[in-house]
Amino acid sequence: MGKAADEGSAMAHMPKELNKFAEQVAAMLRRLQPEYAVKLIGTSELLVDGRRLDLDNLYRMVSHDEMRGQEIVEHYLEQLFSDDSIDQSDMSFDLVRSRIMPRIQPESIFEHLSRELVAHVPFVNNTVIVFVTDLPNMTVSITTEQMIRWGITAEELEEIARENLDCYTPQFDMQFVESKEGGQAAIIGEQDGYDAARVLLSGLYNSLVDRLGPDFLVAIPARDMFVALSAGPSPFLQRLHRRVVQDYNRLPYPITDELFLVTRDGVAGAVLEDFGVQKLEGIGPEAFDEGYDEDRDAA
Structure with missing residues (x-):
């Protein structure tokens, strides 16, 4: 009985190392959603059917309750995909405008992402500005397909994202x-x-x-x-x-x-x-x- 309890406890825990945590989340996601193409592209970032999924929030949630790690991850993934939150393709521009935020990425991201599919503008020092939809539990990258459907240019998207960044934390330490x-x-x-x-x-x-x-x-x-x-x-x-x-x-x-x-x-x-x-x-x-x-x- 003690051995079974130990095995159950081990299963409940998620790896503490961020990269191993992400690898296990990717494996769980493939099992829960076999129809999605899931790829680990960073220390704690997944590419799910061409969309970037940041796992930082999930990692923090698990770190506060390590004994229920696997349960928390499974619930998170089930909720995420039952609500179809990963699919932002049909969201109207008016709905997401205030949630559009900028991120700076190295040009090297295009070694594993198609440049033509990612909404972005060039920046300095071999970097680009990309754009994400900032949702309560995750951020999802904005694609050129969305940008075209919304009828806006990458430069207009940049202007909106910069304005939202200014308002995001008007007071910070x-x-x-x-x-x-x-x-x-x-x-x-x-x-x-x-x-x-x-x-x-x-x-x-x-x-x-x-x-x-x-x-x-x-x-x-x-x-x-x-x-x-x-x-x-x-x-x-x-x-x-x-x-x-x-x-x-x-x-x-x-x-x-x-x-x-x-x-x-x-x-x-x-x-x-x-x-x-x-x-x-x-x-x-x-x-x-x-x-x-x-x-x-x-x-």
């Missing part, structure tokens, strides 16, 4: 830190899936110019990371560049290890050498030792 070298940093950590996208905020420049100077830099190594930096001194930027490269290599939803230059005229790609920074290239997570980790938060 920003932590300011002064480095040992004299540089300044501003960190946003809402952890709502849109931290990196906040480089697109219309009021970003005016909110930071007094603290960081007339031209400043922004790092968004991953979806849930946003760090704005003063444009010097160079030792400060070199150290923070090293951290950005590390975070880009280790965090889920990586975007870019490049820096963005924010001026009164807008956002552009930054040339590191112009700020006295030597670009770190051709290295992976193994290049960073634990000694650096001890220093990584001393911005």
Whole structure:
């Protein structure tokens, strides 16, 4: 009886590692919905019949009640697909307009997604702005098919998404830190899936110019990371560049290890050498030792 109880307990638990959790969810979804094409495309992201499905919310739900992990996942998937929430193709534009949000993705997403099927606009630093419908329990990518049916262009979609981003959290916490070298940093950590996208905020420049100077830099190594930096001194930027490269290599939803230059005229790609920074290239997570980790938060 004890062995049976242990086996039942093991079945109730979901893996704690995010990537293994996603793999098990994908397997459960294939079993529950065999007619759907399910593919794991990121650390915690599935491609379901061509639509991106973010599993972060589900992972958080399970982490709060680990003993019922499998039950929670099965209920979530059953509710999701019984309501046909994944199929947004017939939703009217008026219904979803206020829920359209931007996300910044690396150009490399098109290695496993068709560029022609994903609604997007080009951005800087080899990235693109894609668009999602933000629903209570999930986000679903917007396709070019929807965009065409709604009768709007990608540029109009971008304008709407930026406006919604401005309104999404009109007040959010920003932590300011002064480095040992004299540089300044501003960190946003809402952890709502849109931290990196906040480089697109219309009021970003005016909110930071007094603290960081007339031209400043922004790092968004991953979806849930946003760090704005003063444009010097160079030792400060070199150290923070090293951290950005590390975070880009280790965090889920990586975007870019490049820096963005924010001026009164807008956002552009930054040339590191112009700020006295030597670009770190051709290295992976193994290049960073634990000694650096001890220093990584001393911005």
